[in-house]
Amino acid sequence: MNPDVPFRKGRMTPFQARRRWLTTLAAGAGTLALGGCDRAVEDRRIADTLAKTEKLTLASQRLLLDHQPLAREYGERDLSPVFRANGSSMPASQDYARLLQGRFVDWRLQVDGLVQRPQSLSLAELKAMKSRSQITRHDCVEGWSAIGKWQGVPLSQVLDLAGLKPGARYVIFHCADNLGETKDDSGLYYESIDLLDAYHPQTILAYGMNGNDLPVAHGAPLRLRVERQLGYKQAKYVMRVEVADAYAHLNGGKGGFWEDRGYEWYGGI
Numbered sequence: 001m002n003p004d005v006p007f008r009k010g011r012m013t014p015f016q017a018r019r020r021w022l023t024t025l026a027a028g029a030g031t032l033a034l035g036g037c038d039r040a041v042e043d044r045r046i047a048d049t050l051a052k053t054e055k056l057t058l059a060s061q062r063l064l065l066d067h068q069p070l071a072r073e074y075g076e077r078d079l080s081p082v083f084r085a086n087g088s089s090m091p092a093s094q095d096y097a098r099l100l101q102g103r104f105v106d107w108r109l110q111v112d113g114l115v116q117r118p119q120s121l122s123l124a125e126l127k128a129m130k131s132r133s134q135i136t137r138h139d140c141v142e143g144w145s146a147i148g149k150w151q152g153v154p155l156s157q158v159l160d161l162a163g164l165k166p167g168a169r170y171v172i173f174h175c176a177d178n179l180g181e182t183k184d185d186s187g188l189y190y191e192s193i194d195l196l197d198a199y200h201p202q203t204i205l206a207y208g209m210n211g212n213d214l215p216v217a218h219g220a221p222l223r224l225r226v227e228r229q230l231g232y233k234q235a236k237y238v239m240r241v242e243v244a245d246a247y248a249h250l251n252g253g254k255g256g257f258w259e260d261r262g263y264e265w266y267g268g269i
């Protein structure tokens with residue numbers, strides 16, 4: 001993909017997406033950035049984790065068929081001079097204002113749900129964990145793209161710290177901003193991904209952007225980057241990571257703020 005070429009606006013069905021991934025793999029492009037050895041370790045780790053959970057069928061099929069292709073990564077010179085902020089650019093709640101004023105020292109990421117050891121992690125604790133940085137292209141369905149550099153902790157590490165319980169299938173991200181029309185919590189932004197994307201090596205909880213702390217407009221102090229999917233999946237202002245067996249019980253039942261308003265749950269690029 002060339003950064004100058006606008007991305008395809010049409011959304012692929014999961015079937016088309018899978019077929020495209022298989023084609024990519026056949027073309028030998030499936031191991032872009034991970035060496036064969038890292039990949040084997042990564043694959044084994046994913047398989048081990050999945051083996052600990054029930055309801056393996058969907059997940060293990062995807063694992064076997066897709067071989068976890070990576071989103072393209074770019075170089076420093078490809079960084080977009082301007083990376084637009086979209087959707088919320090400043091959560092309105094008093095809680096958020098207080099945390100921001102305290103430079104997020106009192107902020108904690110809650111990790112709960114179907115986990116063995118629920119966590120409450122400070123930014124300093126997250127920053128002390130092994131990090132990954134990646135330069136990738138963000139594609140918004142509204143028709144714009146931008147290339148940015150993200151630094152953060154692989155979600156897999158946070159999940160391993162908490163330990164998944166049997167039955168875990170999805171990871172749900174609860175955000176601080178309310179985009180809805182009503183004043184109650186039903187308009188809070190949220191997103192969800194499955195375990196395959198959760199354990200993908202490029203899926204990170206980012207606290208840095210383009211070499212600085214993540215700006216408020218881009219989701220401070222922590223946002224999701226799930227690089228094989230569209231912009232609306234990249235949840236900003238993440239406050240809580242919930243591991244669950246389903247997402248149908250949440251809000252509109254479709255797994256995300258925009259999904260509840262008609263977007264696809266799998267926003268593949």
Ligand SMILES: Nc1nc2c(c(=O)[nH]1)N[C@H]1C(S)=C(S)[C@@H](COP(=O)(O)O)O[C@H]1N2
Pocket residue numbers: 083084085086087088139140141175176177179189217218219231232233234235236237
């Ligand atoms: N919490 C939250 N996350 C969000 C949004 C939002 O409004 N609130 N907008 C989404 C959309 S549609 C896009 S394109 C990206 C925009 O990310 P950016 O502001 O860093 O460009 O964030 C996504 N994640």
Ligand SMILES: [Mo]
Pocket residue numbers: 086139140141142231232
């Ligand atoms: Mo978007």
